[in-house]
Amino acid sequence: MIERIYLKDYLSFDELELKFGSGLSVFTGVSGAGKSVLMGAILSVFGYKDSDARLIEADVECRLGLDEFGIEEDSINCFKLLKDKSTRYFINNQSISKKNLNLIANRHLKYLSAKDIEEFENSRLIGILDILASKKSKNYSENLAKFKEKFNEFITLKKELDKINEEEKKIDELKEFAKFEIEKIEQINPKIGEFDELNSIKKRLSKKDKIQEAWSKAEMIFAYEKAVIDALNISDIDSGFFSDALNELKIAKSSVDFDEFEGLDIEELLDRIESLNGLIKRYGSIEECLEILQKRKAELAHYENIEFQKSDLSMKFTRLLSELENISNTITKERSKSVKELETMVNGYLKDLYMDRVDINLNSKNMDINGADLVDINLNSSNLKTLSSGEINRLRLAFIASEAKISGLGGGVLILDEIDANLSGKEAMSIANVLIELSNLYQIFAISHQPQLSSKAHHHFLVQKDAKGSSVKELNIDERVMELSRMISGESITQEATEFAKKLLI
Structure with a gap:
């Protein structure tokens, strides 16, 4: 409110x-x-x-x-x-x-404007019939719930079957694509962390010549070791710091070792890095590449097994469709028994509203979540679209009142x-x-x-x-009398209008 x-x-x-x-x-x-x-x-x-x-x-x-x-x-x-x-x-x-x-x-909030005819939507009308039918049949609500559960299962199964049918049309192309990606990845056989490790080696190798040249020049300091120590000693300066420094320098030189690269094929290393880089550009990372590999293997297994899957799904689909049709037929029979009751109630309101009666019929349509029934409304053989806004609104009012009376809900x-x-x-x-x-x-x-x-x-x-x-x-009661009188007789309010207004308020 x-x-x-x-x-x-x-x-x-x-x-x-x-x-x-x-x-x-x-x-x-x-x-x-x-x-x-x-x-x-x-x-x-x-x-x-x-x-x-x-x-x-x-x-x-x-x-x-x-x-x-x-x-x-x-x-x-x-x-x-x-x-x-x-x-x-x-x-x-x-x-x-x-x-x-x-x-x-x-x-x-429900706004009754001439352009809105949602009260006549099939799902809403079916809902009214379902309330009536459930009051007459103990099993109706159970059947309706069972139908909706089965229909949702049916839709899921149909999507799977439709997907397989689409895949079948291009199965060879899909299989070739999956095989191509599997072969491409397996041929390179990437390992997690390998790309970073090889790039680190490449970086060190790129500095090898410069490092060796620099140490070649730096080694000349060792030829002056005795001369420096003699100079320090003759100057009464402790030469220990210089000896320690040279020892540290010798240790540092010995740590710069390129023996691990002996026999390494540089061209092979660069080719490997390029191959791994190609995978990273295509898939984002080696980890993602390996995930795609597993995915394509699963897809290939699915494509090669698709005929068996289709056969199995087709049998389930046929069986489920038969069950749905049986339940739907039972629901339609119960709804059919309620159509005339709804028609009578709506026409009762339409009679009070001084409108022609409507004919309500139940026709068949393609199955959806609400079944296979279409509620058809005809007003004196007129289409809803040809009615005036006043007629549409009174007709809507009759259906709203009927729905409220049937459901007890508002x-x-x-x-x-x-x-x-x-x-x-x-x-x-x-x-x-x-x-x-x-x-x-x-x-x-x-x-x-x-x-x-x-x-x-x-x-x-x-x-x-x-x-x-x-x-x-x-307005209070006296003010209402005055306003109703104005509505009856216009700005010049007559005694007769006032008396009629008072009678309307009784």
Whole structure:
């Protein structure tokens, strides 16, 4: 339930805060007062429409499953729209994308606009039939759950089989590719760490000549060893430090040993490094190269064993398809028994709404997660696309009411934009009666130009506009009489209009 709405700097509204109760809330007022602007604000904060408002807030009391979107849920969740250079959305002061906002809002809010016909989507209609069928058959819910489990298994199996069929078309090419990569890697036979080790050797070899030349020059110092010691001794200077230094130098010279490279084939070393480098460029690293080797071996084994796998999967596929068809046929029979009950209930509401009856039939279609049934709706042989917006909305209302009555479930908010526009008084009253029934399960917001619907509201809000802008207030009983009288007779309120208004409110 929406408990509060606050908006600031939005078209004709400077600032507005409204609090709402449960049941049916109706908004009335002269044309241009700002009713649609107000309803647009409510829709905007939930991402259903764009808005130029600087700020819109809505407090919602409902469990919305915000955790899966990384938002902490409160007992009252605050939805917020802020607009500066761009529009940003928040829930409980945490930023959220418009796409995810819509996903959340759709769980709680239903907007009846002429372009939306989701109540007639096959999955939704099938869901209503499933509720009816489960009430009549003890095993129906079990069969339905079993079908869905089997269907998911069937889809997984079908994907595997489709993949094998695609692989079969290019099996020779795939096998050759796998063999080529296996042969290329195995021919080089790389070892982990080998590339770094060989590069280290290459680096040392590249400095060998320079090192040997440098030591050849440095060795001349040893020829002057005796002369230096004699000079130190004759000068009464301890020559020990010089002897120690030369000993360290001799040890250092002896450590520079290239004997390990004797017999080493330099060309072979460079070729090996180049081969390993080629693998690294292709696969990223020697470790990844060896992983690819194992992967290609597994793929090759799979390709060579594919005929056996296909035969095994084909048998499972055929067996599973047969099981699904049997369960689906059982489900279809039970649904067929419920179609007329749904048709009767919908037509009961349509009769009250002064509309022609509908024919609801169950036809077959390609199997999906909901079975192999297609619910077909015909209104006096008319296609849904040819109906007027008023007819579509009344038809939607009949299905929403039927679904709520069958399931006993509702909850959330219904927003109706002038659902009684261009209707006669008795048609408007019929809509009011259906909405009153639905208001036991939904919080309903409706714009109305008809006194019949307005008189049935649990909460009646008047939208007015003057030189300062638009404002909204909830009417008391006397104010409702005046507003209903205006709706009946126009700006010049007659005594007859006032008396009729009072009767409507009884």
